[in-house]
Amino acid sequence: MTTPVLETLNLEKRFPAGSKGLFGKTDRWVNAVSDVSLRLAEGETLGIVGESGCGKSTTARLIMDLVTPDSGEILFDGQQLHRDRANLRAYRRNVQMVFQDSSASLNPRLTLEQSVMFAPVQHGVPRAEARARARELLEQVGLDPARFAGRYPHEVSGGQRQRVNIARALALRPRVVIFDEAVSALDKSVEAQVLNLLADLKEAYKLSYIFISHDLNVVRHISDRVLVMYLGQVIEEGPAADLYAHPRHPYTQALLASMPSHDPDRRTTAPPITGDPPSPIDLPPGCRFAPRCAFASDLCTARAPLPVAAGRQTVACHLADPASGHPLLNGAKT
Amino acid sequence: MTRLKPVGTPGHILGTDELGRDMLTRLLYGGRVSLLMGIVPVALALLIGGTLGLVAGYAGGRTNALIMRGIDVIFAFPSILLAVAIAGAMGAGIANALVALTIVLIPPLVRMTEAATTQVRALDFVDAARASGAGTFPIIRQHLLGNVAGPVLVYAASQLSVAIIMAAGLSFIGLGAKPPTPEWGLMLNTLRAAIYSQPMIAALPGVFIFIVSLSFNLLSDALRSAMEMDA
Amino acid sequence: MTEPLLDLENLTVRFRTPRGEITAVDRLSLQLARGEVLGLIGESGSGKSVTLRALLRILPEKRTAISGGMRVNGRDVLGLKGRGLRAYRGGTVSMVFQEPATALDPVFTIGQQISQAVMAHKGCSKTDAMKRALEMLELVKIPSAASRLGSYPHEMSGGMRQRAMIALALSTSPDLLLADEPTTALDATVQIQVILLLRELQKELGMGVIFVTHDVGVAAEISDRVAVMYAGRLAETGTARQVLGLPRHPYTQGLLASSVQGLEPGARIGAIPGMPPDLAQMPPGCAFAPRCALGR
Ligand SMILES: Nc1ncnc2c1ncn2[C@@H]1O[C@H](COP(=O)(O)OP(=O)(O)OP(=O)(O)O)[C@@H](O)[C@H]1O
Ligand SMILES: Nc1ncnc2c1ncn2[C@@H]1O[C@H](COP(=O)(O)OP(=O)(O)O)[C@@H](O)[C@H]1O
Ligand code: SF4
Ligand SMILES: [Mg+2]
């Protein structure tokens, strides 16, 4: 197998929960990300889906090293990331991110051009060259530099701001771009324009994408492979086509079945699962999905399932592991 | 007899004080001292408190806890009491009063800057800048300072009038400027005896204090609305 | 023909803003029968929320000019005043908001909020009102409803808060329920639960519902009829089957084509070029003309 451009091994991050003591001591923790391993191949788009609070953004921030992991490794081009200044600078040139909230992610006091120029200037590109590059990028994301370069973020629409964020992420000529809900706040007609733009840019600059979204339709459209998260863990992963056609994990099945049908004659008749995702502070024992799972057994609450291969997918569920001893596996025989 | 001359005396438009000195001249010179005692402590406190607040807000975590808890301790006393205590311990004199006022003005400025910084720090564009590999200093200069400066400057401008009033207060009770320096607070004190014979003259320094501190408050309000316009 | 539950005739809402007057809703005519669900779709800023707020008469009075006809149960809503208006708001018509976190009062428990609404509109005793609140929480399937009566909004999850918000809106037995993107802030698995719940309650109680959404899929799940808004105007209306299956208006066609639903993965999406117009500077004639492929 070829070396993936980006790989993470068992990333884990907990945040202190709620009120802290005088110097930040706490014994309650939010388990934002537990044991996330992923591989991103060169030129690939990896989609990450999951419900609010399941750890998608934290995973992205861990990869960007905006948050330091409690444990786990990040590998770029097969090389382990060391957190010294020189190493991090080089890494950050290669991995960039586009944030969800297009207005909070641009400095209100800088013009659009200045925002795009900032990073290259920090990396020692002469100002004139950085400005030329910024204008070229603005042009490429569909914003005429003559009209837009000197404007401030509040003078343009949400869709246009998100284009600027994309231009800024590309300004360092990265190889990997992470999109955290980058199109979620946009209107459908603008979202479509931006998705088309992302496809063009990927081809033009030979990029690899990590695309985080709660919109399952959009993720299917853009991704080669998809990773499903639940309460901080990866519960299923595989090629987009296989995963959407044959979801193996009960949660993935429920999540896909929760998508609105788009056809008034074939409406959803019963909710695929009930209840809300439980809190990441008090995790259920065993399989984290067990409290909402229709197939949960005593085994599931006693022992957490490990990821196993199932076809081209990887699934963390006792039902996918013939050796697990889940009662439903040999239920037909008994 | 008395050297006090009423307002409107030819040659002394605003009259003279108890030693026969021209009130207008003394009020104008006193303004210089009072303004100095208002502006200097605020500027110093802005420099020191602003820096501490920026550091606390940007660093977060333990550094933040350390700075902010330290500030809380100072701030536990009412500010005027604290100023009196410090100036009293160091002795009268303009320089000592300046130090006392600076110390008193630091905590609110740290709090204000820290709150503004923490707020801006949480916005994605700061993370985006960090993610681009920029160092701490360029991030603070380019992305934090500009966005924090506005509200902090507005607040500092509103503190100018507080400082002027406190400075006058210190001088009034003999902990600030010493005679014969013309200072409004001190003049209020020395003219106390004139309150029955020439109430207008006795009130004049107070009127000046009032007008100047009101002006600074209006300035602060104007700054605030100017900021809102371009936001 | 019987009288419709809701009859809007050339409803126009104008706002005075520092940048000049804008027409947020422009000559909107719609009818809604009893027991019918109307899905109101359109992009942000198209005037969906303003329409609902005008119907509830909760727009800022000084800066707003409403004209045209607005009748609910045959009564002229624009003529309502004082006590009549208060009985109408929350009694005849009630509303579910997008963000239950901000639409519920943080300092009262769910039970207090529902019972207060019931007492104000039905004039019953406190005990009866609390009983009604419990019934309502059971109706919206909040688990262990009795103990949840004493919960504050921040103690509940997003899905549960939205159920509580629905319980509050339905507690006064309104004839017309206005739902402004009630599921947009919810997770996929919770969203479908809330849609199914609303559908079921609507049938059971026979209410008319206007359900605002920008998600075509959600509209397909809940609506009998669909109305499409663009730049404050009605672009198209008809049964859900007609509008979503065979759209006639180029904007509706564009909106449906810009969805990735049912598209070959990775294929180019048929995006509408450009952006919605600035309401302060509307193009002459059809508002969609500058973006329309047929508009030359
Ligand atoms: N700095 C932080 N301090 C404390 N808790 C945090 C922090 N950042 C994230 N969390 C918590 O960690 C969990 C995972 O958060 P994360 O932002 O990764 O979720 P997400 O999957 O991106 O959700 P969404 O779809 O809502 O964006 C959540 O419970 C969140 O509240
Ligand atoms: N109180 C108000 N004052 C001025 N303009 C408003 C007000 N409320 C809404 N608008 C404007 O009216 C238009 C329609 O808004 P809205 O109905 O909220 O859109 P949506 O279809 O997304 O719900 C927008 O341009 C919005 O900015
Ligand atoms: S391990 Fe058990 S509880 Fe978890 S998803 Fe599989 S069947 Fe359900
Ligand atoms: Mg997120």
Ligand SMILES: [Mg+2]
């Ligand atoms: Mg709206």
